[in-house]
Amino acid sequence: MIGKYERGEAIPSVDAAKKIADALGVSLDYLVGGTNQVSFDKRTVDRIKDLEQLEESKKQTLYDLIDTYIRDCKTRKTFANL
Template identity: 35%
Template sequence: MEVAVKIADALDVSLDYLVGASSFVVKDKKMLHRLELLDKIDDDDRETILKVVDNYLTTAQLQTTTKKLLQKG
């Protein structure tokens, strides 16, 4: 197990990704830590946090799309 952890660290991937259990690579260790914490909290709190994050992400995507459209026009 220790060897696998060292290999995953060297490749900057998670153990799940290394063994094929995940197709998603989280290279930002802070983000990975946040996801792990999110997984440990109760369902109601997790849903509340995810709703807030979803709202911010939707707003950011809309702003990015709007800027691109304005630049083309």
Template identity: 40%
Template sequence: MSAPGEKVTIARKQKKLTQTELGDNVGTSRDIIGKYERDETKPSIEVAAKIADVLDCSLDYLIKDINPEDELAKKIEQLSPINKEYVMAVIEAFEAKEKLQGKR
């Protein structure tokens, strides 16, 4: 599992933000964001919530040791049988598309 700082780094890069841009958006400096990403220090709950908001992810994702695949499986399991079938059909369609594109 990823450490909280690594999750911040991954989410920040997915949003194509620099440490400076993330810092500006949450009201702190690039140096502090770097310390969070290296797990040298932990943000306050308020700052962590701002980081999660800017990175468009949940606070739970950033701070808990959650396996995203397990969370997805839980969500799918809670769906009605027909909606589970729809989810599987969409997944199968994407798998077929990637196979055709030579990505699998």
């Protein structure tokens, strides 16, 4: 069936597309070409959804931690290229 989808001989239903995306571990948006952000796989999207359910102070704490790791990574890359 996937071969038919690839050849344009059939179009998957939304439910079928969701199952394929789940099996591949990617978001439905990525599967259908809505984004080219491979990093936004299904696991990442699920975590973002869960993060949105947290109270504001806990969300901010996690954002601060993420920002710290990202800043440190960028700093290391910058100094590695000098």
